[in-house]
Amino acid sequence: MSRRVASVNVPTPVITASSLTKRYGDFTAVDGIDFEVTAGEAFGLLGPNGAGKSTTMRMISAVSRRTSGELSVLGLDPEDYGPEIRSQLGVVPQEDNLDTELTARDNLVIYGRFFGLPRAVCRQRADELLAFAQLEEKAGAKADDLSGGMKRRLTIARGLMNTPQIFMLDEPTTGLDPQARHVLWDRLFRLKEQGTTLVITTHYMDEAEQLCDRLIVVDHGTIMAEGSPAELIRRYSSREVLEVRFGSDRNAAVADDVAAIGALAERVEVLPDRLLVYTADGESALERVIERGLRPTTSLVRRSSLEDVFLRLTGRSLVE
Known part of the structure; x- marks a missing residue:
């Protein structure tokens, strides 16, 4: 039938x-x-x-x-x-x-x-x-x-x-x-x-x-x-991003030390004015950075955005 x-x-x-x-x-x-x-x-x-x-x-x-x-x-x-x-x-x-x-x-x-x-x-x-x-x-x-x-x-x-x-x-x-x-x-x-x-x-x-x-x-x-925005963020970025600034003359120099915090740093992007640490837990990543003796002048933990997706895809900021 x-x-x-x-x-x-x-x-x-x-x-x-x-x-x-x-x-x-x-x-x-x-x-x-x-x-x-x-x-x-x-x-x-x-x-x-x-x-x-x-x-x-x-x-x-x-x-x-x-x-x-x-x-x-x-x-x-x-x-x-x-x-x-x-x-x-x-x-x-x-x-x-x-x-x-x-x-x-x-x-x-x-x-x-x-x-x-x-x-x-x-x-x-x-x-x-x-x-x-x-x-x-x-x-x-x-x-x-x-x-x-x-x-x-x-x-x-x-x-x-x-x-x-x-x-x-x-x-x-x-x-x-x-x-x-x-x-x-x-x-x-x-x-x-x-x-x-x-x-x-x-x-x-x-x-x-x-x-x-x-x-x-x-x-x-x-x-x-x-x-969708949520799909793109899940696909190309982490749950959170830690932004740390060490000064424009030091950011690139300490990038490897920041990346050495291990699994908490899924990826590190070096921008002229700051470092972006892609991580599932921004607060824990910041604690690990400080434990290594690194002292950022400013720090911010935020959720990932489409700006981070664009950085991942093109290697540059969305608004330049």
């Missing part, structure tokens, strides 16, 4: 890239990368400036043609269906490009009109998004009079005017102070809870850990690793 096999809901990719490549003359900005983004996922591209993140975003947004490879966005090829794809995307560029002479509300209303939305719908949508961005009290203020954090929230609100299926944010919190960053993160968390697909580029590892369900680590146009 045949048995009925229960159907399984497999998330459908809304973005698929295969051997995606972008060259500018002899320079290869994106070098044959492969990835998928599923509906409702918060997907990140993590890497230093110049890694190819923004170039990838421009190809997905159908504003830059690929050199080779395959790319599908919402089941369509960006090179054949650019306008159709752009109508379903919300885009937040690296730099705020608001009309500084218009009010916050008018920036939203006029942007909505670009998508052919009726004026009444634009006004209603603008008021809803001003509330979402916590900018109701600034609705009548000129964009030029808003703080940096407020401008960024207004730019995000503007990108949501067309109720996009995919919301793309390029370095969303660069230049913001910690308080403004956390307010912005809260707004993006709310979008995640509503099921919006987010695609985020960043060079801030804490931002990627906070916001991304899954990410790719990119450097020089290639993918170095892929997975």
